[in-house]
Amino acid sequence: LEAWARLERREHDRLLVVGGGSEADNLRRQAQALGIDVRFEGPRDDTALYYQAADVFVLPSGDDRESNYEGLSVALIEAMASGLTPIVTDCPGNRVLIQPEETGLLLPMGDAAALAIQVDRALNAPKLRRSIGQKARELICSQYSIQQVAALMRSLYQNELTDRAS
Numbered sequence: 001l002e003a004w005a006r007l008e009r010r011e012h013d014r015l016l017v018v019g020g021g022s023e024a025d026n027l028r029r030q031a032q033a034l035g036i037d038v039r040f041e042g043p044r045d046d047t048a049l050y051y052q053a054a055d056v057f058v059l060p061s062g063d064d065r066e067s068n069y070e071g072l073s074v075a076l077i078e079a080m081a082s083g084l085t086p087i088v089t090d091c092p093g094n095r096v097l098i099q100p101e102e103t104g105l106l107l108p109m110g111d112a113a114a115l116a117i118q119v120d121r122a123l124n125a126p127k128l129r130r131s132i133g134q135k136a137r138e139l140i141c142s143q144y145s146i147q148q149v150a151a152l153m154r155s156l157y158q159n160e161l162t163d164r165a166s
Helices: 002-006 024-034 047-053 074-081 112-123 126-143 146-165
Strands: 015-018 038-042 056-059 085-089 105-107
Touching: 002 024, 002 112, 015 047, 024 038, 047 074, 056 074, 056 112, 074 085, 074 126, 085 112, 085 126, 105 112, 112 126
Parallel strands: 015 038, 056 085, 085 105
Antiparallel strands: none
């Protein structure tokens, strides 16, 4: 929200916050205090519609204590599969998928100024956005398809059964 407040926005620019959680009320109050117009969509089952309508996907993590241990985000995988340019904080789970400037844009945790710069950059550079979005989608489709994940799970279970039988 702080990053969005820093941006010079065009009339058609909108910030949608999809999801819920214990911080939802605090975020609404913060948006009001910052004087920014934000649509809080709450938890949704139809996230594909939001990915299709979006220009970028932003996944800012919290402070260093909590975010240093974040795992692989399903929302990030879905956004990348949709061809969106992900702008995410540099934490272990995100580094699994994001090759800086190739499959996404990384930024330091808790740095609203850096986030504002990257969002502005992505929104104002359609060629960059398309290139990163395409590479992000290719990565997910080639390495994280349902078939590949199922085969990996099957292999893990087969190895576990073999180890137990020995």
